[in-house]
Amino acid sequence: MAFTLVTGGCGFIGNNFIRQIRREEPERHILNLDLLTYAGNLENLADLEGDEGYRFVKGDIADQAFVEGLFEEHEIRAVVHFAAESHVDRSILGPGVFVRTNVAGTQVLLEAARRHWKGGERFLMVSTDEVYGSLGPEGLFREDTPLDPSSPYSASKAASDLLCQAWHRTYGLPILISRCSNNYGPYQFPEKLIPLMIQRASRGEDLPVYGDGMNVRDWIHVDDHNRALRLILERGAPGRVYNIGADNEQANLRIVERILDRLEKPRDLLRFVTDRPGHDRRYAMDSSRLQGELGWRSLVNFDEGLAATIDWYLENRSWWERILSGEYREYYSRQYGEG
Numbered sequence: 001m002a003f004t005l006v007t008g009g010c011g012f013i014g015n016n017f018i019r020q021i022r023r024e025e026p027e028r029h030i031l032n033l034d035l036l037t038y039a040g041n042l043e044n045l046a047d048l049e050g051d052e053g054y055r056f057v058k059g060d061i062a063d064q065a066f067v068e069g070l071f072e073e074h075e076i077r078a079v080v081h082f083a084a085e086s087h088v089d090r091s092i093l094g095p096g097v098f099v100r101t102n103v104a105g106t107q108v109l110l111e112a113a114r115r116h117w118k119g120g121e122r123f124l125m126v127s128t129d130e131v132y133g134s135l136g137p138e139g140l141f142r143e144d145t146p147l148d149p150s151s152p153y154s155a156s157k158a159a160s161d162l163l164c165q166a167w168h169r170t171y172g173l174p175i176l177i178s179r180c181s182n183n184y185g186p187y188q189f190p191e192k193l194i195p196l197m198i199q200r201a202s203r204g205e206d207l208p209v210y211g212d213g214m215n216v217r218d219w220i221h222v223d224d225h226n227r228a229l230r231l232i233l234e235r236g237a238p239g240r241v242y243n244i245g246a247d248n249e250q251a252n253l254r255i256v257e258r259i260l261d262r263l264e265k266p267r268d269l270l271r272f273v274t275d276r277p278g279h280d281r282r283y284a285m286d287s288s289r290l291q292g293e294l295g296w297r298s299l300v301n302f303d304e305g306l307a308a309t310i311d312w313y314l315e316n317r318s319w320w321e322r323i324l325s326g327e328y329r330e331y332y333s334r335q336y337g338e339g
Contacts (some may be wrong), residue, residue, distance in 0.1 A: 002075045003031040007061055007109065008083030010040040012188040013126070017080065017226045018045060022054060025230070031074055032056045039189045041281065041323065058332065061105035064112075071116040078122045078233060079113060081106065084160075087191060088130075088151045092277060095152035102156035103163070105332055110167045115148075118172075124233050125164045125177045129218070129245070130154035132179075134280035141179075142286045143241040150278040152224045168239045176236045178229060180244040181285050183307070185222035186312045192319045193252060194306075197259045198313045199320055201269060207260070211275035213253025217280040221300035221309075231294045245285025246298040255306075261312050270279035 004021075008014045009032035018030050036058055048054045054263040059066045061083050070076070083105060085091065085098045113123055132141045133148030145304045147162075149155040161177055169177040188195045197207050228244045236242060241253070253270075260267055290296045314319060 001029055002077045003029050003274040004078040004080060004282055005031045005033060005074075005076045006080045006082065007033050008040070009056075009079075010034040010036060011038075011082060012043050012185075012192075013075070013183055013222055013225060015041075015044040015187055015224045016029075016056065016185060017082070017229060018048070020226045021230070022048060022051060022224065026053060028320035029053045031070075031076065033059055033061065033070065035060050037085075039086070041187075041189075041326055041328050041331075042335065043319070043322070044187050046331070048098060049335075062100055062108055062275045064108050067112045068115075071112045071267075075121070076113075076116070076124070078124070080126065080233060081109060082122045082126045082159065083211045083253045086128075086153060088153045089276060090155070091151055091153035095156075098152050098156040102153075106160040106163055110163060110173065114167065114171050114173055118151055121174060122233055123164070123173060123175050124229065124236075124237075125161060125175060126229065127161050127177055127179045127258060128154065128157050129179050129181050129243070129283045129285055130280065131158040131161060132283070134286055135282040136284065140286035143179075143243055148279050165239070169209055176232050176238060176242055177241045178232055179285075180225050180228070181220050181246065183222045183225055184219055184309055186243060186248040186309065186316070187319075188222075190323055194309065195257070195320065196253065197256050198263075198310055200267045201263050202296060202314060203257055203315070204265070204269070206271045207256055207269050208271050208273045209256055210273060210279060213256070213272065213334065215250045215279060216249050216251050216284070217265055218256070218284045219248050219250050219302060220244065220298060221302075221305040224300050225231050226300045227299070228296050229288060231296050232290070237293070237295055240289075242290045242294075244289050244290060245283045245287045246300075246302070247287070248298075248302045249282075250302070258306060261309060262307060270306060
């Protein structure tokens with residue numbers, strides 16, 4: 001049986017990707033590799049247990065012997081590489097784990113694919129717009145924009161991208177790289193902006209906003225992102241980079257205000273706090289290559305998508321409350337009898 005290996009499939013974007021695949025491409029069999037660090041939540045995919053087209057394996061992408069064994073035991077025809085440490089604030093406090101997972105882990109995967117693949121396979125590196133650094137008030141990030149990362153997180157992702165490009169040019173590995181703007185949607189870990197503000201506002205707590213709140217991001221619904229990834233995986237040209245964005249620039253402050261309004265909470269819950277070091281001012285993506293070559297379009301209207309996302313977190317309060325309490329970490333041991 002041939003598999004698509006999805007790394008980090010228990011995280012936010014990865015679990016939504018797996019759900020979309022199993023719903024829309026049931027013939028594609030998924031092998032989900034996740035270490036279940038703090039942001040990996042096996043509960044996210046509990047409803048797929050028993051699905052013959054889905055398997056979960058707990059493991060570390062930076063463990064060379066483990067990854068080699070995985071490639072030897074399974075016919076892996078594609079890799080979709082989500083697994084990464086991704087929180088900027090955490091990277092500032094402890095950059096070492098970001099280098100190990102995001103850089104060394106990517107190198108291990110590349111080497112396993114190089115040694116085991118015979119031809120016709122695909123390796124999709126899921127990256128971020130943050131590798132480009134910060135934009136001024138005008139202009140867009142293009143695929144040929146020089147990499148200029150500002151944080152340990154974005155630097156580690158830029159290094160991963162460069163490794164992938166080198167393995168393509170040196171060894172001919174069929175690499176594709178996607179760089180996407182800020183995602184939102186269900187199952188996002190509650191340390192991120194939108195779910196953090198929803199859960200705090202729902203409890204009447206202060207909402208901390210960095211600086212003046214006017215840092216701008218291009219927001220895209222996770223389902224639109226994953227539709228783009230599937231197109232790139234199937235039809236993208238190896239060696240190419242594809243930017244993914246929704247042409248939906250929003251200041252952080254405006255996002256928080258929308259959440260307060262949707263929840264009918266007062267604006268005086270807003271609290272402006274000291275900005276974090278190296279906080280990029282603006283990101284915005286030029287997705288014309290993806291649109292022109294592969295025919296992708298963003299389908300989710302932001303107002304409707306944000307409203308639906310807010311409603312999802314309100315309706316699934318027990319999901320994020322288990323994360324905040326730490327109870328979600330017990331699910332794996334209950335299912336597999338391991339710590």
